[in-house]
Amino acid sequence: MTQYQRTAAIFRTVFVSVKNRSMLGLFFICLLWKFKVYKSKFFGGMHTQTTILIAKPKTGDYAEYDSNARLIRIDREVITGEDGKTINPEAPIKGRMRFIFDALLHEMIHMYCVEALEVEKEIELYHGLTFQDECNRIAGILGLEIYEGYDEYEWFPLNIRPESFYMGASLEFSDKENKLVRQKPPPGSMIARLIKGTEKGDDDKI
Numbered sequence: 001m002t003q004y005q006r007t008a009a010i011f012r013t014v015f016v017s018v019k020n021r022s023m024l025g026l027f028f029i030c031l032l033w034k035f036k037v038y039k040s041k042f043f044g045g046m047h048t049q050t051t052i053l054i055a056k057p058k059t060g061d062y063a064e065y066d067s068n069a070r071l072i073r074i075d076r077e078v079i080t081g082e083d084g085k086t087i088n089p090e091a092p093i094k095g096r097m098r099f100i101f102d103a104l105l106h107e108m109i110h111m112y113c114v115e116a117l118e119v120e121k122e123i124e125l126y127h128g129l130t131f132q133d134e135c136n137r138i139a140g141i142l143g144l145e146i147y148e149g150y151d152e153y154e155w156f157p158l159n160i161r162p163e164s165f166y167m168g169a170s171l172e173f174s175d176k177e178n179k180l181v182r183q184k185p186p187p188g189s190m191i192a193r194l195i196k197g198t199e200k201g202d203d204d205k206i
């Protein structure tokens with residue numbers, strides 16, 4: 001994707017949001033702002049060609065980092081809560097934004113591993129040791145404690161936030177007494193298939 005195509009896509013997203021009088025435009029502007037803040041706060045102000053787009057991730061998950069296109073895609077339906085399984089659309093907007101910002105942070109860790117640390121091994125592109133080290137480092141900055149035995153880095157930091165953090169916005173993740181209590185997704189659901197794929201090691205979700 002060229003710089004021109006990226007810019008056009010961003011303008012299209014904002015235009016459609018404003019035209020439909022949805023909250024997407026606001027979310028998108030906040031995402032761009034957070035993207036800038038996170039780069040400086042967590043990643044040493046790294047320079048990157050990567051842009052954010054509100055678009056369907058190719059992996060079928062709610063967010064993805066696409067290293068080829070240099071894009072972080074975030075699903076519109078998750079932002080609006082239309083997907084019905086990730087976000088509670090009735091929850092306070094602050095909690096919903098926290099969830100989306102954490103999803104953005106996760107994808108930015110992938111971005112950092114690829115573009116700054118130049119991790120080339122395929123396994124490291126997903127949730128390998130370099131990725132895990134970065135999660136641990138960022139958890140320290142966030143003041144989050146990674147408890148012993150924690151190994152679900154594919155959901156970091158969403159699955160180690162205190163239960164109240166998302167203010168009821170997250171339908172999927174909660175944390176009680178510092179123990180992971182993420183609900184098991186129903187068999188056959190998109191998320192269940194992704195997890196299964198990850199376990200088999202043939203998943204392309206990053």
Ligand SMILES: [Zn+2]
Binds near residue numbers: 110126127154205206
């Ligand atoms: Zn990931």
